[in-house]
Amino acid sequence: MSTLTRYSAIPYTGPAPTNRAPYVPKNAEPANARGEAIATTLGNAAMTQERGQDMPTFLVERARIADVLRNLAENPDLAFILPLDCFGTDYPDREERFDVVYQLYSLKNNERIRLKVRVGENDTVPTSTGVFKSFDWFEREVFDMFGVRFEGHPNMRRILCHEAFQGHALRKDYDPAQRWILTEQNVARIIPKIDPRFATEDTDFERVTLNLGPSHPATHGTLRIVVTLDGEKIIGADAEIGYLHRCFEKMSETHTYQQVIPYTDRLNYCSAIINNVGYALAVEKLLGIEAPARAQQVRLMLSEFWRIADHIVCISANLVDIGALTNYWYLMQPREEIIGLTEACSGARLLPSYVRVGGLAVDVPSNFLEQAQRLVDMLPRYIDDVEKLIWKNRIFRERVQGVAVISKEDAINFGFTGPCLRACGVPYDVRKASPYIGYETYDWDVPIAEGGDTYARFLVRFEEMRQSLRILQQAIDRGLPAGPVIVDNPYVALPPKSKVYNEMESLIYHFKLIMHGIQPPVGETYFQVEGGNGELGFYVVSDGTKNPYRVRVRPPCFPLFEAFGQMITGQTIPDAIGALGSLNIIAGELDH
Amino acid sequence: MPIEKIDNPNSIIGRKLNQLPGSGPEKGIQTLPGESERDIADFAGGSYLTTTVDTMVNWARSNSLWPFPFGTACCAIEFMSMVGSHYDVSRFGAEVVRFSPRQADLLLVEGTIVDKMGPVLKKIYDQMPEPRYVIAMGACATSGGFYRAYHVMQGIDEIIPVDIWVPGCPPTPDGLMYGILKLKEKIDRGEIRRS
Amino acid sequence: MAITRVAPGIVRVERQPLTFSQRLYIPQILAGMMVTLGHLLKNLVNMKRMLIISYPEVKRVYSERFRGRHILTSREDGTTRCVACFMCSTACPAECITIEAGEDERTREKFPVRYDIDLLRCIFCGYCVDACPEDAIYMTRDYEMAIDTRARAVVGLRDLVVPPNFPVDPMGYRPYYGKIQKSGTAGGTGVGQPLRQAPFDDDTAPNPELYRGGNA
Known part of the structure; x- marks a missing residue:
């Protein structure tokens, strides 16, 4: 029997995806029911429920949105107090062409809600910065990207694009490659607002405005903070971002679903694989498929390894900032080993692009588990070394204790997630709250700490590394499940090469998939994973074609850096530098 | 093998x-x-009349490159690996990382330079004393990479001259080190004479 | 670090105040010095196991999946395996591949007249290798690509095509389907290639899991 005849039948027997079919989420029914319950609890006439979504979704009257948000946050039964995201979507064919979408999370009930406001080109939306401080920057971003104005916003100017930029980039009629050149004359001066606590304070010092960054050793590249100093004390701070705005969202709209994966790599480049996983899971949710068990476990293991690597970068860079260089040398070595393992799996060191929609690009090497075990055995040694060096050192303690404190209420109001929220004593972790890829089957704990200062953030990060090691040890003990690493669906995953070379049908599938891409059903979905810095969410809108209609990333760094100005007011510059490192702001994700 | x-x-x-x-x-x-x-x-080295003094000067320059890491994105993380303990760049006299352009003679541009960052990069380059060398590291700094986008500079040679281009996204630490060695060679040969 | 369990699945890391001896500052500095001294001695005693890679004398051996510079493989008669089907340039997110197709008069086969990769644009994601239906484009483990002119970063057929007996086994990222037979060619419609011969060692059983999973 020849090779050609042997593989004549293709294994996939499921239905072919019908293009432009509507997307029906798996949890549409409970979400509808829950939405009705929320509507009755609130009794707000301005809300109309939108059915068939993956979470309770409401269409809200434009003028009433701030009230609705306040009601949702203040209602004791619902308590949607954590603002997650606020972003826009453009539908140019519609009369009111923009959607402004708000997403909130309830820590009490562990549920999410999505609110949508329809806005025409000349309309304004009342600002909700009075309800959630977090939405200050998010609304500025919507203005920057779509030109939607927010009435009553304290500082309605561009945030990501530069001052000479014309037009609004994420509108569908904006050419993705249309650049505007910024010259030095156009750079705007930033004068920070002086905090009212210190505005009337009369000291002997002159007030100085000082610019830190974007090219400053302590700001790690691309962050810029302008501070007003009264002697040594910071009495006003304003952060400027956008120095690494690489247009992730616009680029996603011009590429196919698989091609977006390398772009997601470059969001949080310290833990690239978690971004891959988050995006792939979001698209898989939209497609209604699930990757094979083997792929899921490899995703989980690499995510945990990279969470450790992310924390390593944060801790070591932070310690360098406050003057402890040795830890950097000690911590870079285990990170190098993690990189080595990733490279053995995927072929690239830092930005692996290893995950595909539907599974993984290739199977892991045969000695993957031994290598992982070696790493898990080795990592605690390095962490111990660093702990010995810093924990009981009085200099370190005095540099970090009581520095850049943020209260629990403020942190929630600013939309903190991840280690920085847990350092304020809120045990919110996406891996526990809404487990994905099998985190619920592992025995591990969410570490929290009290205080909300730099020290607490150190404590949480160190303990999180140990908890990740616990998860990894269990995963290794279980062993990898046998089976394929990518779904057996030629409309999603490329057929195996041996069949492509030998079989006509597989070759056609191969060509079709590359030419036409994955075409998910029409709809929208949101999926969240726990990134290195907090909740990393991907909101994907599909119009049935090969390119995503809209990909929105919920960057965990964005609210963290937004709160930074408030956190450092009243502190000194060296403390601000130490605090900045402990927040672990990754510019690629911040500016997306 | x-x-x-x-x-x-x-x-x-x-x-x-x-x-x-x-x-x-x-x-x-x-x-x-x-x-x-x-x-x-x-x-x-063709047309250059290389004297002993020149050779000495070139030798000294090429062995004391003080880099200014203009790190913006992913490549900066790989640069961190390169100066880390695993790859030891100090063997070539290039480990004295200076964050002041006045003290550096090698500008290492690591990561995407967006239009908003353009004036900053230009200013930093202008502040560097002669002789100054520029290495563009990674796809974004050299050409914009796969960001053919409305806010991304399509290669830093739009605003400053570049001596060595290092492809890769990001280049491996050894790939970048190869770039530094290549620059060293170039200086040794006297190909770059801008002082 | 002291850890208290506050609820199932939640632990609190306690803030520990410094004890008197820790507040004295000197003993803890010495303790920290001991750690660094231990590392120093360990390295001095065992210089060979030091974790430094002295590039370029010693080169780190990357895995066989390393995604470095590309090559185009050849058939046994020396022609390029590429058939200019434009799959790679379509799959490339960076659009760094430019192909112009020509037709071979003898065999009526397409082949690339021009095949340029802009190495500076390339992000080394490996999508071109995944997309190739002809086993033509591989990625090598070559990471030493630094150049001093932008124009030279565009590599053409002359730099990409390798001879037929080029050793591909320790190569780099390539279409992944189990072990390749060293002497054989891997499929395609190549001239001079024995037809219908199983191109792969593992290609004896019709088990799709072998290629995308299992113990490949």
């Missing part, structure tokens, strides 16, 4: 010249991309 490259005994990184890929007895890749088209006279 790793693919070994053919090293010229006279230089650390010299390649066999005047040979097409695969045409020699070795079946490895012997030339750099495009290098086969280059004249051998270019490599020998």
Whole structure:
């Protein structure tokens, strides 16, 4: 029997995806029911429920949105107090062409809600910065990207694009490659607002405005903070971002679903694989498929390894900032080993692009588990070394204790997630709250700490590394499940090469998939994973074609850096530098 | 078995010249991309009248490159790996990382330069004392990479001259080190004379 | 670090105040010095196991999946395996591949007249290798690509095509389907290639899991 005849039948027997079919989420029914319950609890006439979504979704009257948000946050039964995201979507064919979408999370009930406001080109939306401080920057971003104005916003100017930029980039009629050149004359001066606590304070010092960054050793590249100093004390701070705005969202709209994966790599480049996983899971949710068990476990293991690597970068860079260089040398070595393992799996060191929609690009090497075990055995040694060096050192303690404190209420109001929220004593972790890829089957704990200062953030990060090691040890003990690493669906995953070379049908599938891409059903979905810095969410809108209609990333760094100005007011510059490192702001994700 | 490259005994990184890929007895890749088209006279330092003093100066310069890491994105993380303990760049005298452009003579541009960052980069380059060298690291800094986008500069040579281009996304630490060695060689040969 | 369990699945890391001896500052500095001294001695005693890679004398051996510079493989008669089907340039997110197709008069087969990769644009994601239906484009483990002219970063057929017996086994990222037979060619419609011969060692059983999973 020849090779050609042997593989004549293709294994996939499921239905072919019908293009432009509507997307029906798996949890549409409970979400509808829950939405009705929320509507009755609130009794707000301005809300109309939108059915068939993956979470309770409401269409809200434009003028009433701030009230609705306040009601949702203040209602004791619902308590949607954590603002997650606020972003826009453009539908140019519609009369009111923009959607402004708000997403909130309830820590009490562990549920999410999505609110949508329809806005025409000349309309304004009342600002909700009075309800959630977090939405200050998010609304500025919507203005920057779509030109939607927010009435009553304290500082309605561009945030990501530069001052000479014309037009609004994420509108569908904006050419993705249309650049505007910024010259030095156009750079705007930033004068920070002086905090009212210190505005009337009369000291002997002159007030100085000082610019830190974007090219400053302590700001790690691309962050810029302008501070007003009264002697040594910071009495006003304003952060400027956008120095690494690489247009992730616009680029996603011009590429196919698989091609977006390398772009997601470059969001949080310290833990690239978690971004891959988050995006792939979001698209898989939209497609209604699930990757094979083997792929899921490899995703989980690499995510945990990279969470450790992310924390390593944060801790070591932070310690360098406050003057402890040795830890950097000690911590870079285990990170190098993690990189080595990733490279053995995927072929690239830092930005692996290893995950595909539907599974993984290739199977892991045969000695993957031994290598992982070696790493898990080795990592605690390095962490111990660093702990010995810093924990009981009085200099370190005095540099970090009581520095850049943020209260629990403020942190929630600013939309903190991840280690920085847990350092304020809120045990919110996406891996526990809404487990994905099998985190619920592992025995591990969410570490929290009290205080909300730099020290607490150190404590949480160190303990999180140990908890990740616990998860990894269990995963290794279980062993990898046998089976394929990518779904057996030629409309999603490329057929195996041996069949492509030998079989006509597989070759056609191969060509079709590359030419036409994955075409998910029409709809929208949101999926969240726990990134290195907090909740990393991907909101994907599909119009049935090969390119995503809209990909929105919920960057965990964005609210963290937004709160930074408030956190450092009243502190000194060296403390601000130490605090900045402990927040672990990754510019690629911040500016997306 | 790793693919070994053919090293010229006279230089650390010299390649066999005047040979097409695969045409020699070795079946490895012997030339750099495009290098086969280059004249051998270019490599020998050709038209420069190299005096002993010049050689000394070049030698001193090439062995004391003080980099200014203009790190913005992913490549900066790989640069961190390169100055980290695993790859030891201090063997070439290039470990004195200076964050003041006044104290540096090698500008390492790591990561995407967006239009908003353009004036900053230009200003930093202008502040550097002569002689100054620029290495563009990674796809974004060299050409914009796959960000053909409304806010991304399509290569830093739009605003500043570049001496060495290092492809990769991001380049491996050894790939970047190769770039630094290549620059060293270039300075040693006296090809870059901007002072 | 002291850890208290506050609820199932939640632990609190306690803030520990410094004890008197820790507040004295000197003993803890010495304790920290001991750690660094231990590392120093360990390295001095065992210089060979030091974790430094002295590039370029010693080169790190990357895995066989390393995604470095590309090559185009050849058939046994020396022609390029590429058939200019434009799959790679379509799959490339960076659009760094430019192909112009020509037709071979003898065999009526397409082949690339021009095949340029802009190495500076390339992000080394490996999508071109995944997309190739002809086993033509591989990625090598070559990471030493630094150049001094932007124009030279565009590599053409002359730099990319390798001879037929080029050793591909320790190569780099390539279409992944189990072990390749060293002497054989891997499929395609190549001239001079024995037809219908199983191109792969593992290609004896029709088990799709072998290629995308299992113990490949």
